[in-house]
Amino acid sequence: MDIHVKEPVRDGARRRDKLEGAILAAATRLFAECGFDGTTIAAVAERTGISKQNLLYYFPTKNSLYGRVLDDVLDDWLERMAHLADAAGEPADVLRAYVGAKLRFSREQPWASRVYAMEVIGGAKFYGEQIRARVVPLLRRDIEVFERWMADGRIACVDATHLLFALWAMTQSYADFSAQMALVLDKPELTGADFEDAERLIGDMVVRAVASTA
């Protein structure tokens, strides 16, 4: 008997991945805009173009969907930022690259940034352990890099921890507070030029903060 196999395994897997990706993209945006409880799986399904029940086949619970969204946010962000602390080169250049990379993430993945921000603002009740395990070590390592530079006399002595907090805050806000920024600038949304201005100012501020006071 000739059994008709609809799709080879690989195509099936590819299709599954593609649909999962579409669901996650829709979910990321909606979680960012409406928060966890404000987002319904029906709305995610509709935006994806599938039925609610079909979505529940791929993500059996709302929590599992939310968890995957946050996992993917972190994966993307960690991948972009991981190499920076290892970077050899002048501290000023590394700092500017760091600012640029973080700002680029705010620009290219604003919803990812905002989902993460909302989770943290709410106290990270859902994702706190993952942050402790995956984000905190990275931030601590960055702080240590700053402190080594200071010990080696390559930059001026400042509070490395709060310098990193400041750097994070300034870059993160171009995703999280872009709605308010756009209102101040009286334009529908931030443009590439705005991000260039931001990168210049933030880069200058950070570099100046650690410049030796001749």
Add this chain to the structure above:
Amino acid sequence: MDIHVKEPVRDGARRRDKLEGAILAAATRLFAECGFDGTTIAAVAERTGISKQNLLYYFPTKNSLYGRVLDDVLDDWLERMAHLADAAGEPADVLRAYVGAKLRFSREQPWASRVYAMEVIGGAKFYGEQIRARVVPLLRRDIEVFERWMADGRIACVDATHLLFALWAMTQSYADFSAQMALVLDKPELTGADFEDAERLIGDMVVRAVASTA
């Protein structure tokens, strides 16, 4: 006939105000922790120590409660910040005072800061008009003060708009991202000393950003 008036008008009003205040305090905290949809009026009522139905007597809808919370957040913030742009004095001193005031608001009213942040991150779909009417003019005025200082040669020329965004971001994050900061610092929550360190570093950064490059 001797009608027993339970409470004179003034005591009644005072009682009403007191209860309203208690409801608003509970609501502010819960909206910050759980978001708009994650907060139930039953939970607000329970935290206030009254019944859900009684809460609905004071705030007939959830939207009206949320609106009042945001109104009060803005009232408090505007009152604290309003005088700063008028302040005469050296730019460096005014800037440090500005940073200090904003940081103090993050420390003393973390839930207020977070409710506001959540609303903005979600796109300010509920409160956008109020932000346009009440917050944006204030920020624009601050930017103009910075630009006047530059025109008068009292500070170096930088992008005044993005400088204000940076200042706002750095101070705001000590409310919004305090959960993550505490994890990095490996302590249950930020302390007064942390806020002093922050004020010093942010103050130095901002002042240095506008210091003339001799």
Add this chain to the structure above:
DNA sequence: GTCTATAATCGGATAGAC
């Protein structure tokens, strides 16, 4: 002003056919 009761709806999740 506060209570009891309840209406009306919605949302997450399951069962089972195809």
Add this chain to the structure above:
DNA sequence: GTCTATCCGATTATAGAC
């Protein structure tokens, strides 16, 4: 893997007695 049908709990809000 996708669909139809449905359950069940939770939530906002209202009606009306006291």
